[in-house]
Amino acid sequence: MTTTTAPDTAPPAAQAARAVLRAEARLFRREPGALFWIVAFPSLLVTVLGLIPGFREPDASLGGLRVIDLYVPVAVLLSIVVAGVQTLPAVLTGYRERGILRRLSVTPVDPKALIGAQLVLHGVAVLAAIVLALAVGRIAFGVPLPGQPFGYALAVVLTALAGTASGGTIAALSRTSKAAQTIGTVAFFPAMFSAGVYLPVQTMPDTLRQVVELTPFGAASQALHDTAGGGWPQWWQLLVIALWAGVLWAAAVRWFRWE
Template sequence: MTTPCASNPPAPTAPTSASTPSLAVLTCEARLFLREPGSLFWILVFPTVLLTILGLVPSYREADDGLGGRRVIDLYVPVAVLLAMIMSGLQAMPPVLAGYRERGILRRMSTTPVRPSALLTAQIALHGAAALGSAVLALAVGRIAFDVRLPGQPAGYLLALLLATASVLALGAMVSALSRTTKVSAAVGSVVYLVMMFTAGVWLPVQAMPDVLRRIVECTPFGAASQALDRAASGGWPGWTHLGVMALWTVLPAAAAGRWFKWE
């Protein structure tokens, strides 16, 4: 499946407001982001649409003894949440940043009072906010349409959600750092995207995987996130091992992105 994202957005204009340069860049980038219906659909709408389609399958709404008495649709709410993050961090953000570099926008910004780092921060903030908004939508639809219980451990669920968002944005920043052009960014992002889709449980919930495969998947950021979100949804505190895996996958790619990221 291909996801049409904003690989060639219009160049950001110089901020003219009296606010701080960083806030002006964020405002400008937010306007450009909202003009991209393709990206907004895949991040905000598609995960919940997929959840709705799966929820309409009668067998997915029936309790399964093999899943501890839970329903398949109960397991797919966290999957929809993670899918939005994958779309945002690995499919939408890297082509935008690579496009700005390829077209010389970052180099031109370096000659103004606005630093290129303000643009990077704005992109991370916008795509992170979109992913979190999609998570709220998926939780709401799951509860209203399919009677999926809200997280029994809200604090733990929120912590796992924030760590998962941070890890995918760090991965997206690393992909952006390694990609000199939008074509390379799309290719690298698609490979990582497909791997993360599997580890997040899009095709097969992590909880239903064989033991050996599940242990391997839990070492990935979204395999760990899936388990952490599922545990918090069931009312328990997320496992510290899963939280640690997500934290590690946040720190290491972020450090790599900071080392390898080039503005021109």
């Protein structure tokens, strides 16, 4: 008995985009360094901090929360920062520097399909990191799951858009992969600070917190904190994140060069 496979009736452009996605997925799986920093490192940070006894004790100054409760949302943001600011710009700039985007422009494959594939793959990696961080926090240290999952998901999606927009802007401003890595590293540490990696945003002095909340990752930290506790993110938090995403995407589209 033989079986037959139905022919692919999708338009040629869609078939080409799927082929590019499959090829890029194979290449992405061969980058253990990128996968470690995006997917595994945020949960490893939660594990290390959770093993500190004092971080598992309720703190009256935090409204009865524990420090480890604050760091699970931070781990979520850290995966977005790493993907958007560190790995994505280097990949996009490398493709342009090696002439891959230019060569694709004379084939049936739209160069935008390659960029779209990278955005999808980085998005999937970030999603895996989020699920892993929430699972580690819940199972290992009893951190409650987000009390408002829909608001939490909305904040994550907007923040991911801002993170990838940051990567697109860095790639647009960088002529070489080395320049992208340099600019990405310069942007990485302030982004980690505003996300609360060094000091949770909720524990910062009032003036510093108000300044940090004007950044996309600072506003996202507060939005995730609010939704983790069961409330909806405040409108101004979502507005700050959305405005950053819009401005950065506009800059990336305006200045990006295919060759």
